Amino acid sequence: MQTNKGRVTKDGIRIYEADDFAGMNVAGRLAAQILDDIAAHVFVGQTTAEVDRLITQMVVDAGATSATIGYKGYQHASCISINHVVCHGIPGEKQLKDGDIVNIDVTVIVDGWFGDTSRMYVAGKLSRKAERLIQVTHDALMMGIEAAKPGNTFGDIGHAIQVYAESQRMSVVRDFCGHGLGRVFHSPPNVLHYGRAGTGSVLEEGMFFTIEPMINLGRPETKVLADDWTAVTRDKSLSAQFEHSIGITANGAEIFTLSPSGKFHPTYTV
Ligand code: MF3
Ligand code: CO
Ligand code: CO
Numbered sequence: 001m002q003t004n005k006g007r008v009t010k011d012g013i014r015i016y017e018a019d020d021f022a023g024m025n026v027a028g029r030l031a032a033q034i035l036d037d038i039a040a041h042v043f044v045g046q047t048t049a050e051v052d053r054l055i056t057q058m059v060v061d062a063g064a065t066s067a068t069i070g071y072k073g074y075q076h077a078s079c080i081s082i083n084h085v086v087c088h089g090i091p092g093e094k095q096l097k098d099g100d101i102v103n104i105d106v107t108v109i110v111d112g113w114f115g116d117t118s119r120m121y122v123a124g125k126l127s128r129k130a131e132r133l134i135q136v137t138h139d140a141l142m143m144g145i146e147a148a149k150p151g152n153t154f155g156d157i158g159h160a161i162q163v164y165a166e167s168q169r170m171s172v173v174r175d176f177c178g179h180g181l182g183r184v185f186h187s188p189p190n191v192l193h194y195g196r197a198g199t200g201s202v203l204e205e206g207m208f209f210t211i212e213p214m215i216n217l218g219r220p221e222t223k224v225l226a227d228d229w230t231a232v233t234r235d236k237s238l239s240a241q242f243e244h245s246i247g248i249t250a251n252g253a254e255i256f257t258l259s260p261s262g263k264f265h266p267t268y269t270v
Pocket of ligand 3 (some may be wrong): 103105106107117118243
């Protein structure tokens with residue numbers, strides 16, 4: 001049930017209260033725990049349908065609800081995006097191959113609160129260029145989170161991510177963005193992963209949103225396949241993504257989707 005505590009800024013961004021951080025932490029931790037537990041199931045020969053089936057079971061076992069099953073007609077508990085798939089890859093019967101890099105994105109609902117997180121996995125042996133892409137994407141997200149504090153703007157977050165990714169001769173996807181969340185899945189603002197410092201809405205304590213940069217080794221353009229979900233790089237270059245759900249505190253940001261076992265960074269699985 002939607003409560004109407006708190007207020008909404010002139011840009012339509014809800015300001016949550018101190019108590020609400022606890023709910024987000026529970027939901028975020030479950031999403032992150034599922035991403036921890038799925039790591040052992042990502043290997044050469046595995047199908048993404050089986051990975052999704054396991055995730056569905058983990059959500060059920062936790063007594064939670066998948067936010068993605070039934071969302072705009074989507075039918076799975078995860079998005080699984082391999083190599084040049086940028087995001088919203090649909091789980092299926094294709095087997096993972098040696099060297100595939102894989103983003104798994106899970107959103108759960110616990111007591112009405114949404115936890116949304118994604119990270120990268122590797123099947124088999126990681127190539128040097130994929131390793132660099134994954135490292136840069138991870139670090140770009142963390143730099144975005146560093147910029148997430150009261151008084152800074154959403155442009156500061158996008159700027160931090162863009163400057164870093166482009167300094168590494170990689171590109172930032174423009175066609176998808178992060179989003180407000182809380183008691184809803186997607187709400188204002190759009191959190192762009194590029195931009196100019198000092199532009200956009202000013203961050204305030206109590207804002208909840210995701211940062212989820214998609215970074216490409218080649219050009220930033222994407223297209224959506226005929227299934228209406230799968231987004232790929234137009235130039236077929238490799239793409240990586242990491243996502244955290246965060247809440248703005250008095251002097252920075254609290255990450256709701258921290259990995260309980262410290263497995264967020266994929267070198268763990270290599
Ligand atoms: N979890 C994705 C996000 O980060 C949204 C997936 S919607 C789905 O916002 F329907 F594709 F699952
Ligand atoms: Co998201
Ligand atoms: Co997500």
